[in-house]
Amino acid sequence: MNIHVRNVTKKFQQHIAVNDVSFDIESGRCVALIGPNGAGKTTLLKMLVGLIKQDQGDISYHHDTNWRREIGFLPQIPSFYGWMTPKEFLLFMGKISEVDKSILKTRVDEVLLATGIAEASNRKIQGFSGGMKQRLGLAQALLHKPSFLLLDEPVSALDPVGRRDVMNILADLKKSTTIIYSTHVLHDAEEISDDVLLMKNGEIVAKGTMENLLSNAIQNYTLKTGHEIPKALSQCEFIKNISLIGKNTAEITLHPTSKKEELLQWCLDNNIDIITFQQGKQTLESVFLEVVKQ
Numbered sequence: 408m409n410i411h412v413r414n415v416t417k418k419f420q421q422h423i424a425v426n427d428v429s430f431d432i433e434s435g436r437c438v439a440l441i442g443p444n445g446a447g448k449t450t451l452l453k454m455l456v457g458l459i460k461q462d463q464g465d466i467s468y469h470h471d472t473n474w475r476r477e478i479g480f481l482p483q484i485p486s487f488y489g490w491m492t493p494k495e496f497l498l499f500m501g502k503i504s505e506v507d508k509s510i511l512k513t514r515v516d517e518v519l520l521a522t523g524i525a526e527a528s529n530r531k532i533q534g535f536s537g538g539m540k541q542r543l544g545l546a547q548a549l550l551h552k553p554s555f556l557l558l559d560e561p562v563s564a565l566d567p568v569g570r571r572d573v574m575n576i577l578a579d580l581k582k583s584t585t586i587i588y589s590t591h592v593l594h595d596a597e598e599i600s601d602d603v604l605l606m607k608n609g610e611i612v613a614k615g616t617m618e619n620l621l622s623n624a625i626q627n628y629t630l631k632t633g634h635e636i637p638k639a640l641s642q643c644e645f646i647k648n649i650s651l652i653g654k655n656t657a658e659i660t661l662h663p664t665s666k667k668e669e670l671l672q673w674c675l676d677n678n679i680d681i682i683t684f685q686q687g688k689q690t691l692e693s694v695f696l697e698v699v700k701q
Contacts, residue, residue: 485544489533
């Protein structure tokens with residue numbers, strides 16, 4: 408299922424939650440939607456699902472005309488009937504989702520096992536922890552084998568073991584399912600995601616493949632010299648920021664349009680004795696922090 412979003416805007420009274428957002432998601436991709444609190448991620452996901460209507464713009468699914476049946480959704484705070492057991496709840500949801508009766512019971516057992524709550528399948532949901540409810544919400548979203556899976560903070564209530572379990576499930580699902588999920592756990596996003604949408608103040612401020620986003624990020628370097636770092640280095644036009652770590656070691660950030668060769672050439676021209684020159688590893692977290700600061 409391909410998803411196309413064009414110039415989508417959503418306002419709540421005078422507040423613009425999502426502002427003129429456009430992007431495409433290709434079938435079979437796993438997309439991380441990241442951004443600070445209040446960036447508009449949840450509002451965007453709810454519009455993609457069809458729970459709320461955009462004020463402007465278009466959202467289209469190039470697949471079945473009955474596209475809502477192809478969607479699985481996990482809200483940030485899933486709610487349940489506390490007097491039900493997980494098995495009862497999933498059987499109920501399966502009937503609503505029109506899962507074939509001949510496979511429904513088998514499918515319920517499969518998703519309970521996959522999400523790690525099979526042993527609690529006959530316990531009342533009202534006694535579940537937040538993490539167990541999160542797992543049950545994921546089981547519900549997976550029950551009808553959706554073509555497009557949308558998850559709002561799927562690991563927010565989970566401990567490290569539970570988070571790893573969910574990430575493994577998503578890594579397996581992305582082989583056959585288009586996935587978009589919001590998260591604050593950037594290490595996990597970097598590990599399993601194909602693409603990234605980075606939101607700030609209701610807008611998409613960065614997007615692309617994980618590889619391209621990291622390779623185009625601002626580069627950081629550590630320079631260690633045989634003598635004191637000259638003050639003139641900080642005045643160079645290719646330097647964005649320089650932080651001294653002792654007299655002869657500096658952490659250097661170049662401008663996006665600059666190259667490390669400019670820095671190295673300056674050192675050679677000024678007879679700087681370079682002991683070590685090391686490029687910092689770019690991570691999704693460093694990209695996120697750089698964008699948020701702008």
